[in-house]
Amino acid sequence: MTMGVVVACTSLTLEATCVEDWFICPNGRGVGRDPLRNCEHYPCNITLNDASGPSRNMTCSGDPFFQVCPSGDIVLRDFANNCTFFPCPPSCANDTLVCSSGDVKIANPALNCTFDPCPLMCANDTFTCPQTLAVVRRSAALNCTFSPCPPAAACSTEARYCAATKKFQRRRVDLGCDFDPCPSIKPS
Incomplete structure (x- = not known):
């Protein structure tokens, strides 16, 4: 007896090509178009906190939708301001500082375009x-x-007698727990 498995596959091809414009939702987030829904904009997922925002019918269709600022930040178009771009955050000149350690520091806008300290x-x-x-x-x-x-490590309490000085010596930490040298006795 032979058993087989039949798998039915369907393929989905997206024939629709949507215009690449964006709709700015009342919460300030942008949504593109959904090719599976006749190129309607994706839903905004508006929450109660967003309900007091601007009208949902405003869209910006300018190309491009975003702008890359000199600082590397990306800003979107402002639908409430005739679809102009939001202003770029403050940026510094592309100055760098090479520290004596070899670290490279870049001017920091949060520090009024001064450099972060070198190590x-x-x-x-x-x-x-x-x-x-x-x-x-x-x-x-x-x-x-x-x-x-x-x-300092504690040395042992061992002591030795030095005949030349007629004194007992203890081990000294500053000598690595060794004794002071004992001079030799010269014969008289």
Whole structure:
């Protein structure tokens, strides 16, 4: 016994080519035309908050529908203002600043066309901590002061007697938990 599956397919070809104009809805959103509905505009999906907006019958059919501003922002046509474009947001000259770190900063309109700050670059010198002998570098997060020294490790409480000085010595953290050198006794 042989079983088969028959699948019926239908293909949909869109014969309608719609004019590429836009309708600006009362909420300010633009809708294009729907080829599946005889090129009527897509619905606006108006909410109660949008109901007090301008009349639904205003459309802008100018070409193009949007404009790219020098800042890169896109503005639409203003149907309430004879389909002229909305004004472009303020923009700055295409000035750039190359920081000493190599970062490139672009003039920022939100900062009155000044540049965002460059990252702080510190000198590449080091500091040797006296108690632990650890080496630390300058930190940009600390305004280029040296990073704090790590806490000193506690040395063992072991002691040794130095015959030359006739004193006991303890291990010293600043010497890496070693003893002070003990001078040798010279024969008399």
